[in-house]
Amino acid sequence: MRIEIRFAGFGGQGIIKSGIMTAMAACIYGGKHAVQTQSYGPESRGGACKSEVVISYSEIDFPKITEPDILVLMSQHAYNEYAEDVKKGGTIILDPDMIPNEKKLEGVKIFRVPATRIAEELGRTIVANVVMLGALTAITGVVDKEALKEAIKANVPKGTEELNLKAFERGYEYGKKLVEG
Amino acid sequence: MRIEIRFAGFGGQGIIKSGIMTAMAACIYGGKHAVQTQSYGPESRGGACKSEVVISYSEIDFPKITEPDILVLMSQHAYNEYAEDVKKGGTIILDPDMIPNEKKLEGVKIFRVPATRIAEELGRTIVANVVMLGALTAITGVVDKEALKEAIKANVPKGTEELNLKAFERGYEYGKKLVEG
Amino acid sequence: MAGAFEHPFAVYLRAAMIPHIWCSGCGNGVILNAFIHALDELRMDLDKFVVVSGIGCIGRTAGYTNVDSFHTTHGRAIPFATGVKLAKPELEVVVISGDGDLFAIGGNHFIHAARRNIGIKVICANNFNYGMTGGQVGPTTPLEALTTTTPYGNVEHPFNLVHLATASGATYVARWTTLHVRMLTMSIKKLLQRKGFSFIEVVSPCPEIYGRRNNMRTGLEMMEWFRKASVIANFSDPAKAEITPEKIVVGEFVDIEKPTYEQLLYGKIAKIVKKE
């Protein structure tokens, strides 16, 4: 089993951290093999940015993604660039507020999580990525919920653990609802 | 025919120029092939210094000296280093005032030309090398006298031509006397 | 090319390269704006105008200005510009680059170009750190400031750039902040009209990278610091032109005449060529 996940958005949205936390959860707290790689441009903020995670039961040779099973998209640009890359039958989770223009995609499961809005409600837009992680966990089960919570605690700035866990839960609930319809 | 000449002394004695003038005389004004190479140390003045000339009727491949036919030596250090390199039957021209300690050498023609003293008499120690060139010409005939005079004129600082030609003549006469016994 | 957007300065910009890469609230855009403003007011001949930058956030400037332009390696804008200026002295050659580019890796070229009085013009965006590489300490970072490579506080004394430029021999030296857009534009106009090596330091907000770590999370907060701390002291002693949390001394510090390198050099050449 090899699962490929791509997170994409723009610099400043915590895209890269999302990948790291997911991979770490799968690996350190989940006992699987996992690797995270990334790609970003010259802009310090606002540039296109992506983070790729491969999770597997066996050792991972090729660490990059060829055909993502899951896409987590947080900007229009990311959507335009990557939405069509997803594997047949794969999953796209996106923030509809950041992606006003969707095109028609066939054979793909699409979940719309207004992560930025939820994060704003929590008082810090910056945790939108963690909201997304919650939704990702609920929707795909690709990583264990508790494992991801551990990974979040290990990766966010001291003092913001609670806020982040709350964001995660909010995302998780939102995702749950979407799956359960 | 390939003739190898080595000039050696210390920095500031005009050793390198001597080689250039000799080679230039042989080549430009003498119609032969000639090449000059050099070697010197880190000292701007006073360091060991040598200048090598190869003269030939045919094109010169290897431009360095393996066994000099002629040595022109102007310091004790140069004498100690090189005197024994000379080809059997070869010629050494040296300045005895600069080389107080000579060892016994067999099968070599030795000519002692007090070039520095003669140059001092002419008022400029700096022309000792040109005195030596005069003696070299007279003793070995390896370059044509007029050719060397042309080379000297082309190479010494403007305004010093006369002094240098005088030095050359003095060396030439001294050498002549030595050969003619 | 112009008209891709309708700002009156659009013709001065390469539309395909805009939007620029700079963060929201970054001072680099303000500097570019002031620079173009000065070009515009002086009606410079853009066919005889060269912008050279090194590597860094502000180093992208060369790519944005719609004139002959070159984006050198990190730190080498000044010697490249020197080559251009000497080869074609009729060109106006302006270097726009960062404090890291010009004064860390490129410091030697700066002091030598100033010493020689090469007629190039240098505008430095001083944002107190290396923006492009994510906010490391640089030669202008204040003591005790936090950066990614001074997590326990900076132990390096920063340069006083106007003092250094003066001691190196620059003939025009000024410092402004990005809040002083009017003075800055006026100063850039002077810089472009001087003959000799001329230098303007622009204290500039880098909110995303520097500000964030030092309690100024937005460009506005940094601009407010500039507003509160700035003291204009024209032609005061460059040695005393400090930048501290409380005080940023700005103004013009040097404005003198001295024969340029290219004047002296072409003077010699003219004499020698004539002699032949």
Added chain:
Amino acid sequence: MAGAFEHPFAVYLRAAMIPHIWCSGCGNGVILNAFIHALDELRMDLDKFVVVSGIGCIGRTAGYTNVDSFHTTHGRAIPFATGVKLAKPELEVVVISGDGDLFAIGGNHFIHAARRNIGIKVICANNFNYGMTGGQVGPTTPLEALTTTTPYGNVEHPFNLVHLATASGATYVARWTTLHVRMLTMSIKKLLQRKGFSFIEVVSPCPEIYGRRNNMRTGLEMMEWFRKASVIANFSDPAKAEITPEKIVVGEFVDIEKPTYEQLLYGKIAKIVKKE
């Protein structure tokens, strides 16, 4: 090793490397002499003493002094010394090198070490040109001087090294000529006793290479120029410390206290290590 010759300073020298390579009348030997004199008077612990030089005639100094010594590449004496000093702050680290080495190719390292106030000591032999490579123009060559690469007269304005050092942040700055052997020795003693980045420029004759082309054929003639032109002006404005045919301003210019880089750094380290 000592005793190969019987001068009282012989123990400070590596006998196998003497005689040095310097020309008759070269000031480098005078500087070495004054340096050893200062070491001797201060009874420095020679086991805790490092001399670092770059490339050039004076750069051979490291090889002559009988202490731990390193002869770096051209221009890199200061960053090498920085590595030594930070790694073992208990060592006294002195850089002795040329104006070309320290201020042409190495200029950037100088201004940054001064800025950081690294506790290394720098002595620069300023002989107005590159001696080792046969006398090319350098950053200290006077305007209009003749060198092998300025056959029509120099068009580059020279640095004022004491001004540059001051503007860069040096805490001790002095200039002497090789004729001022007493003051120079006293000054080197001070330099060795200061904590911060300290700098002495020694104006020094290079008769064979520089003097010859500029109407001073011997060391004596150059020393006579120094004698006639020198004006001692202690703690005068470094900006005005000129070197012209008529006037050589010498003296001490700066002598201040400021925490050194290694004090600040080791201070931080001590706190952090303790915290654990």
Added chain:
Amino acid sequence: MGGDKAVLTGVHFMSGDIACAEGAIAAGCRFFAGYPITPATEIAEHMAARMPEVGGIYIQMEDEIASIAAVIGASYAGLKAMTATSGPGFSLMQENIGLAVMTEAPCVIVDVMRGGPSTGQPTLPGQQDVMQVKWGSHGDYEIIALAPSSVQEMFDFTVEAFNLAETYRVPTFVMADEIVAHMWERVVIPPPENIRIVNRKKPSVSRDDYMPFMPDDDLVPPMACFGEGYRFHATGLTHDERGYPRTQDSEVQTRLVQRLCDKIRKNADKIVRVEEVMLDDADVVVVAYGIVARSALSAVRRAREQGVKAGLLRLITLWPFPGKHVAKAAEKAKAIIVPEMNCGQIVREVERAAKTTPAYHVPKLGENPHTPMEIFAAIRRHG
């Protein structure tokens, strides 16, 4: 000083750059001088945070030239020292890498390769400096260079690099790439007692007898350091065994430069490391290193699944080049495939060693290494 904090024994999830920094600290590195550059900056940043905790020195110099010079200085002052950079900075370091070679200063230099030439693609990977690391400085010399393929190896090989540097008194290189450096993976840091640490040989003679460049039988001279009372001299000029300049002597030059080369060449069998996978009966041999070796392994496995007798020769040391291993593998093989993230570099060494067995280069530039499929296709094509 800082013993406990030095080796972070345990299981971690780290980026390659951080693992590299931790490897250095575990190996005993206590001096880091550098200048920020993508994608090596995080090594510096991590060192800046960690060095003070272990009583070590972090200094950010004014450029890369100063960084390597300071590293050599610290090495001579007795510390294990390192710097990290990427292509543009690596090019700037070349002159003083030569100084480290000539003065036999043990030190470690990490080059995190990005897309070149020139400023190129700062945030994308490359394997374009693998010839430069051998030939980038003027003059003849030999160095040691390792190529990690994983975050774990960023840790392990950095430790190893220090050991090799100290053993042979030679600058030793970790030739990483942007992917390996920025990638996050699991890293296991062993307890200190399980990490092999080598320290430079010290002189056993008195000051008067000490000759800083007199080699032992292994061609490596014991190394005194500044402040230890040996009062010795070192220079980048050609020097005799005492360290004194001998710029006119051909014999001294021959002896010195030949030894500097030979101490690596003659010890090459001890230094060289490769990983051999299914080579015994391989018709097609893939020679790969660094991040590409992972794709290659995948491709070789797939080929075997499909009945193609493919094997992988992974180069762990790029330099000294494992020529013998290539020659051996080439003997039995019909073809050699050399996928590299460049326009053809190590393939030249492979060709040299493989003699008549043809070597096919598979170039790749930009963001991604070769996919396993791309290498598999090449195996198919030439197998």
Added chain:
Amino acid sequence: MGGDKAVLTGVHFMSGDIACAEGAIAAGCRFFAGYPITPATEIAEHMAARMPEVGGIYIQMEDEIASIAAVIGASYAGLKAMTATSGPGFSLMQENIGLAVMTEAPCVIVDVMRGGPSTGQPTLPGQQDVMQVKWGSHGDYEIIALAPSSVQEMFDFTVEAFNLAETYRVPTFVMADEIVAHMWERVVIPPPENIRIVNRKKPSVSRDDYMPFMPDDDLVPPMACFGEGYRFHATGLTHDERGYPRTQDSEVQTRLVQRLCDKIRKNADKIVRVEEVMLDDADVVVVAYGIVARSALSAVRRAREQGVKAGLLRLITLWPFPGKHVAKAAEKAKAIIVPEMNCGQIVREVERAAKTTPAYHVPKLGENPHTPMEIFAAIRRHG
């Protein structure tokens, strides 16, 4: 400007360094930026005296990095430009040589090789930078390098270097050595009309249509210069045909870097030059270049006199490497002898090309090149 004084038609007795400077001036070089270093200093000194006479610029920069940067600047401003240095300075130039490659700035760089590594033996010769010239900068690239054997060739090859630089928009190197540079020999400077001069292609389109990095069929883009009204941009970053940075695009990187390599590789047959002496029936082939080729010629002649079928393949272009010529010579030969003033550099390329024909390296360091006898002995040994 200065037309009459530019070409000193006639017979001269000159040093190699002076001949090189005169060659540059004859080729149209009007900008020299440099930093003194033995044994290349005399080129700078001669340029300092001569440039003003022909209306050109001589500037001594603060170091070699600045020198090459200024040369690139002057080249972009439209002048033919050059610098000259030796090993230590050459190493420092590497980063910006990469910039010249990436921005396709025609320029000439003379490296007068001395004994290395590091400061080494400043006044003695070497051939130790011949791999560095190909691999010294980070990233993939190709350059052109010529190896003169005589003072006459110091003149001729410098002219040729400018022509190649202008033709291919690539930094072109004259790899001299201390002997050739300091040696005095006869030089014949032809009348201007007999000297072939090539100037860079200029754009034939308007400003709006001009794409500064859009190649013609020969893979070389026409070059506008600053101040000509094209208002174009150039960068050391990976860029598209307009010169705009494209740092995230793998395709642009592949297209650009591959073209930069291919414009030399695919034109190699036009660029490569060798001299072949008695190769037709040669059992033993000596491959040599630079000053050593003269000894080799002598040795080959001596061998023939003694009935040994020896031949000489002299490499005039070191890069692109004349691999085809070596391969052809190797086909018939029993052995190849490669005498070099280094510890084994070009011999590696020879081995690569010669496949199974064994190549024997004859190293030599210090003051003198191999004597003809030494090479002859090697011919005997392996012949």
Added chain:
Amino acid sequence: MVANFLRAPMNEKKVLKLKAEIHILKDQCKGCGFCIHYCPKKVLEESDEINARGVHPPRVVDEKNCILCSFCTAVCPDFAIFVRGKQCMDGC
């Protein structure tokens, strides 16, 4: 000159007045707030709208207060705002 940054002609007695035309290139704006904050007449404010870059560009509160100082134009890092003076009769 391409741009036309005229200061309000305070001392002209006659007829014409300059009316400000404030142009905001919304999608260019990165939302730094400089124009809003440093407008001497508080002519601008943050809008509710979210633009292509995910920020709230400025909007004009009351164009009439604008004194055409052009500070907003000059301080905008993104060339996203500029002001033109339109001649009109008093009171238009």
Added chain:
Amino acid sequence: MVANFLRAPMNEKKVLKLKAEIHILKDQCKGCGFCIHYCPKKVLEESDEINARGVHPPRVVDEKNCILCSFCTAVCPDFAIFVRGKQCMDGC
């Protein structure tokens, strides 16, 4: 201290005087003339002798005039001259 550059103890009342002992290491000398020229008491002059380096080293004209200022020692670039004060009774 290894060296022993004492100034003449002017203010010691008693007995002893310092007699100068000028040591010239002839073959070290490069003949720059600094010591001769800058000796305040003109104690030294150029000798006729030519040394190993081909120059005329200094020689002492009159040791008695030496005031032990050691300037010659300090200014010599080649460590070729040094002065020692030897204690002796007045008049020795």
